[in-house]
Amino acid sequence: xxxxxxxxxxxxxxxxCVECGEKIDEQSECYANTxxxxxxx
Ligand SMILES: [Zn+2]
Numbered sequence: 001x002x003x004x005x006x007x008x009x010x011x012x013x014x015x016x017c018v019e020c021g022e023k024i025d026e027q028s029e030c031y032a033n034t035x036x037x038x039x040x041x
Contacts, residue, residue: 005021015033016035017033017034017035017037017038018033018034019034019035019038020035020037020038022035022037022038023035024036
């Protein structure tokens with residue numbers, strides 16, 4: 001199960017939030033490794 005998740009993210013070119021794993025919209029270059037949701041916490 002966990003390995004599948006790793007492969008899932010490895011195969012995706014999009015950035016994902018390190019907090020929740022949500023896909024990060026690249027509309028803002030200010031975001032480090034967290035999504036808009038976690039970034040505003
Ligand atoms: Zn997040």
